[in-house]
Amino acid sequence: MRRGARSAYVRYRIRSGPDGADLELLDVIDHENVAERFTHVVIGSGDGIFADAATSLAAASRWVTVVSRCESLSARLRLAACDVIYLNTIELVSSVGRQQPTVVA
Helix, strand or coil: CCCCCCCCCCCCCCCCCCCHHHHHHHHHHHHCCHHHHCCEEEECCCCHHHHHHHHHHHHCCCEEEEEECHHHCCHHHHHHCCEEEECCCCEEEECCCCCCCCCCC
């Protein structure tokens, strides 16, 4: 994409208050058919507020990757994810028994 060019598909979502940004993202996951539109969802947070959404996506056979700092990752979110990328070490940890999706170019 050229510098300064805008995509027609970019939207800004804002919500104020405690966990406002997280709640806005969860609203998108819940109400905009994310599980039907995507096969791989990346959650860039370690906050446990995303654990139920990650569990629902994984139950719908969607690959869920969580990107977080090791010390900030909720245990529930870690267990719900198919794999985790720890920012501290740039280490990929895949869950046992799940096959990673095949990328077709």
